[in-house]
Amino acid sequence: MTQAFKRLRGLAGAVMVLAVTSLLIFVLIDAAPGDPAEIMLGTSAQADTLAALRTELGLDRPLMVRYLGWLAGVFTGDLGQSYTYGVPVAGLIGERMLVTLPLTLMATVLAVAVSLPLGVMAAARPGKAGDGLASLFSQVGIAVPNFWIGLLLILGFALNLTWFPVGGFPGWGDGFWAALWSLVLPAIALAIPQAAVLTRVTRAAVIEVTNEDFIRTARAKGLSRRRALWRHTVPNSLLPVVTMLGLQIPFLISGAVLVENVFSLPGIGTLAYQALSQRDLIVVQNVVLLFAVIVLAVNAGTDALYARLDPRLRARK
Amino acid sequence: MTRLPKSLIIGAIITAIMVGAALLSRVWTPADPTGMNIVARLKPPGAAGLFGTDQIGRDVLSIIMAGAWTSLGIAVVATVIGGGIGTLLGVTAAAKGGRLERLVMSFNGVLFAFPPILSAILLGALLGPGALTSIIAIGIFMVPVFARVTRAAAIQIWARDYINAARMAGKGDARITMEHVLPNISAQIIVQLAIQTGLGILSEAGLSFLGMGVSPPTPSWGRMLSESQTFLDAAPHLVLAPGLAIAITVLGLNLLGDGLRDLTDPRRGQNG
Numbered sequence: 280m281t282q283a284f285k286r287l288r289g290l291a292g293a294v295m296v297l298a299v300t301s302l303l304i305f306v307l308i309d310a311a312p313g314d315p316a317e318i319m320l321g322t323s324a325q326a327d328t329l330a331a332l333r334t335e336l337g338l339d340r341p342l343m344v345r346y347l348g349w350l351a352g353v354f355t356g357d358l359g360q361s362y363t364y365g366v367p368v369a370g371l372i373g374e375r376m377l378v379t380l381p382l383t384l385m386a387t388v389l390a391v392a393v394s395l396p397l398g399v400m401a402a403a404r405p406g407k408a409g410d411g412l413a414s415l416f417s418q419v420g421i422a423v424p425n426f427w428i429g430l431l432l433i434l435g436f437a438l439n440l441t442w443f444p445v446g447g448f449p450g451w452g453d454g455f456w457a458a459l460w461s462l463v464l465p466a467i468a469l470a471i472p473q474a475a476v477l478t479r480v481t482r483a484a485v486i487e488v489t490n491e492d493f494i495r496t497a498r499a500k501g502l503s504r505r506r507a508l509w510r511h512t513v514p515n516s517l518l519p520v521v522t523m524l525g526l527q528i529p530f531l532i533s534g535a536v537l538v539e540n541v542f543s544l545p546g547i548g549t550l551a552y553q554a555l556s557q558r559d560l561i562v563v564q565n566v567v568l569l570f571a572v573i574v575l576a577v578n579a580g581t582d583a584l585y586a587r588l589d590p591r592l593r594a595r596k
Numbered sequence: 597m598t599r600l601p602k603s604l605i606i607g608a609i610i611t612a613i614m615v616g617a618a619l620l621s622r623v624w625t626p627a628d629p630t631g632m633n634i635v636a637r638l639k640p641p642g643a644a645g646l647f648g649t650d651q652i653g654r655d656v657l658s659i660i661m662a663g664a665w666t667s668l669g670i671a672v673v674a675t676v677i678g679g680g681i682g683t684l685l686g687v688t689a690a691a692k693g694g695r696l697e698r699l700v701m702s703f704n705g706v707l708f709a710f711p712p713i714l715s716a717i718l719l720g721a722l723l724g725p726g727a728l729t730s731i732i733a734i735g736i737f738m739v740p741v742f743a744r745v746t747r748a749a750a751i752q753i754w755a756r757d758y759i760n761a762a763r764m765a766g767k768g769d770a771r772i773t774m775e776h777v778l779p780n781i782s783a784q785i786i787v788q789l790a791i792q793t794g795l796g797i798l799s800e801a802g803l804s805f806l807g808m809g810v811s812p813p814t815p816s817w818g819r820m821l822s823e824s825q826t827f828l829d830a831a832p833h834l835v836l837a838p839g840l841a842i843a844i845t846v847l848g849l850n851l852l853g854d855g856l857r858d859l860t861d862p863r864r865g866q867n868g
Contacts, residue, residue, distance in 0.1 A: 292698070296705045303706070304718065311721040422794070422846035424801050427821060427839035430828065438829050494760050529737075531713035536713050537802050541825070552806060567718050572707035578708070 293579055300571050301353075304564055305346045312559040318362045353568070363559040372547065374566060378448055379539070379546035382462050383531055386469035387524070394474040397518070398481025399513055403504075405486060413478055420475025425534045429468035429541035436464060446543040465542045465578060469534045472528055480523040484516035491515075525581030532570050607790075610848025614841075615846040618664035627655035630813045638831040644831040647837040650820070651827055656834065660841050662815040666727075667845070671796030677863020678738025679789055685739065686746030687777055690754055691769040700747075704740040712737050712799040716808045725808045734799045738792055745788050765846070781862035788851035794846040801842050817842050827833045 316332040317324065333339055337348065352358055358368035401413035437445040443464050451458045488494065489512055497507045536548030543549075547566060554562035622627075626645065633653030641648040647656035689700040710718070716733035737866050753759065754777065760770050803809040804818030812819065817838040824834035 283821040292705075293703055296702055296709075299702075300706050300709055307718050307722055313721075380619055387736070418847060418850065419843070422798075422850060423843045424798050424805075424821075424839065426802065426805055427835070427842065428838070430821065430825065430835050434828055434835060456779055529714075533713035533799075533802065536717075537805060540806060551717055555720055556807075558721070560721055562715060563721055570711075570714050572712070574709045575705065578705070 293575070295573065296575060300575070301350060301568055302346060304567050304571070306342070306423075307347060308560050308564040308567075309342060309345075311560055313560060315362050318558055319365075343390060349564075353421060358565045359485065359561045361554075361559055361562050363554075363557045368562055368565050370568060371550065371562065372557070375545060375547040375550045377451060378462075378544050379535055379548065380470065382465055382539070382544065382546060383535055385462055385466035386531065386534075389466055389470035390473035393470070394477035394481055397474075397521075398478045398500075399485055399505075399508070401478070401482040402485035402489065405507060410482075413482060417475040417479040417482075420471050420478075421556075423472065425468050425472050426537040426541050427463065428471055429538050430531055432464045432468055446541070448544050461542075462544075465538045465544060468541070469531065469538050472534065473531065476527060477520060477523060481516065481520050484519040485512055488512045488516045522581055525577050525584075528577045529574050532573065601858040603851040603857040604859055607848050607851030607853070607855050610844060612791075612850050614664055614845045614848060616666045616669065621658075621661035621665050623656035625655075625661050629654060629658040629815050631655075631773060638827060638834075640831070640833050648831070650832045650834055651823065651831070656820075656837050659815045659820060660817070660837055663817045663820065663838065664841065664845070666810055666814055666816045667797050667800050667818075667842070670727055670730050670792075670800045671734065671793050674734035674800075675738055675789060675793045675796045677731070678735035679785070679792065681735075682739040682742025682744075683746045683785060686743040686748075687750045687773050687781075689743070689747045690750035690777070690824045691773050697747075700743065705710045707736055708740040710736055713806070714800060716803050719840070720808050723727060725803075725811060727810045727814075730800055730803050730809050734796050735801065737799070738796070741792060742785070742788060746781060747831075749784045750777050753777045753780045759836070787853050787857045787860070790849050790856060794849035796847070797846050810818045815849050 294308065313331075314333075314339065315336060316329045320329060320332060337345060340348070349359070356369050358372070359367065361368050361371055364371060397416065399510075401410040404410060434444055437443045444461050448461050449457050474561045487507075489508075494507055494512055497511050498504070504508070532548075535546060536552060538544075538549040539546040540552060547569070551563060551566040551570075554560070601690075604799055631654060635653065636644055637648040637651055637653040638648050639645070639653075641656075645657050647660065650656055650659065654683050685704070690696040693713070712733045715736050716729055718721045719729045719733055723732075750773075759772060759776060762776055767775070798811060801818035801821070804816040805822045807819070807822065808818050809818055820838040821835065824831070824838070
């Protein structure tokens with residue numbers, strides 16, 4: 280089989296997965312109780328007014344037509360109107376992403392900044408104190424729920440020390456630093472479980488590469504332990520770490536929903552959660568699709584990056 | 597005699613204590629976990645019980661014990677069902693290969709796009725909150741995890757010589773899977789069961805924290821944490837007990853899983 284054919288098949292597979300995922304979301308939301316027209320107009324609305332609104336919203340069309348209409352909207356950026364806010368869903372999502380995106384990015388950067396040195400330190404001297412510390416951190420970090428870390432951080436750094444706000448988000452318009460500052464505690468809460476997983480993976484990967492022949496050769500050539508570690512071992516250990524970063528995305532997204540709730544941040548997780556309780560199902564539907572697309576895209580991206588970073592994998596394909 | 601890994605012993609002890617507390621709560625708790633006593637509200641740990649009392653005077657230790665039953669129950673049921681379906685898909689994919697394997701892996705891809713919180717938001721719209729929603733939401737995420745692990749492990753078994761021998765003896769794919777593949781990958785499945793149950797507990801706690809888990813008055817660790825937010829300043833003990841209960845239970849299950857892995861695959865024990 281040629282490379283081009285394989286690539287085409289991979290692409291077709293990805294499109295199929297996306298199609299099935301979106302259809303699944305649409306059908307489930309469609310089956311959910313709650314008439315959008317009734318939610319918009321209230322239960323006391325006249326029957327003919329409700330019927331008119333239903334026609335206007337296109338709710339009287341067949342399921343498949345509505346599904347395809349929604350998909351077409353997804354590609355043109357028209358996701359429909361929120362039932363409760365009465366504004367375009369796309370704008371609502373865009374606005375909330377300005378909180379969630381910096382939050383998750385900050386958490387990822389923090390997690391990598393902590394886990395990479397910690398994992399490498401643990402692997403450089405296995406069984407020593409540093410290794411013990413790293414393994415304690417990763418075991419505890421994986422077990423602790425991030426929303427609990429959030430509550431403890433609020434208790435310690437917001438209520439007792441008053442260094443940080445207890446919650447809320449001032450908005451980027453009211454000063455960049457104040458907005459960033461209000462994301463620090465949530466980002467730490469989100470980062471700790473991520474860092475714990477990454478520390479573990481980094482340690483295992485570095486130890487595995489250390490035992491490879493080319494590292495022994497590098498050492499035999501007279502390279503110092505430290506130089507061999509940072510020049511040869513660490514760069515060659517990054518693959519599993521990158522993969523794990525990709526695999527952690529679903530947990531990062533789930534975590535964001537919880538942590539935003541703890542810190543009352545107006546992010547996309549809060550939007551989804553509030554939309555659910557207000558039965559603003561069109562918002563739920565679009566946010567869930569967005570999250571699913573992010574997870575799928577990051578997975579596909581990780582696979583592609585994997586092949587790029589390890590030439591051996593490309594040859595084997 | 598081989599020495600048991602330390603993590604296995606510690607993990608088994610912690611898990612046994614938590615499971616014991618959950619079982620004990622069915623027949624006995626220090627106080628009624630749903631019994632209100634407004635006079636004794638928000639009392640710190642001490643005279644008013646080992647972990648103090650909550651905002652309506654209930655004994656926190658008793659709610660933690662009863663909550664263990666909820667958390668462990670939902671996590672175990674979800675993991676066993678999701679893990680069972682995932683394992684079935686994984687070993688079938690490994691046995692059949694080709695188009696079926698690709699189909700299973702694509703299906704996996706779809707399920708993987710739905711972390712528990714997301715499924716719960718979607719299912720919550722359809723079914724409303726509750727134990728069933730939690731179990732389905734957590735179980736769905738377990739399917740691709742188990743399918744991936746068991747497929748990878750089963751493919752290795754299928755490459756062995758004794759499989760060829762079984763084939764020549766006239767055994768079919770299903771019989772070889774039952775008699776040779778599953779018994780040889782059971783260790784990996786058990787390790788995953790322990791670790792994923794831990795993840796299930798974290799997910800269940802998250803769902804009930806958001807109000808999408810079991811409904812009151814059924815005690816749950818996640819909801820205890822959610823309710824403690826209002827009294828963070830006045831009664832910090834309400835934040836500590838349920839959080840510790842979650843963390844210790846998950847830690848125990850993870851250590852148990854790691855220990856079992858070291859026991860069944862000693863090479864991994866040395867390299868991490």
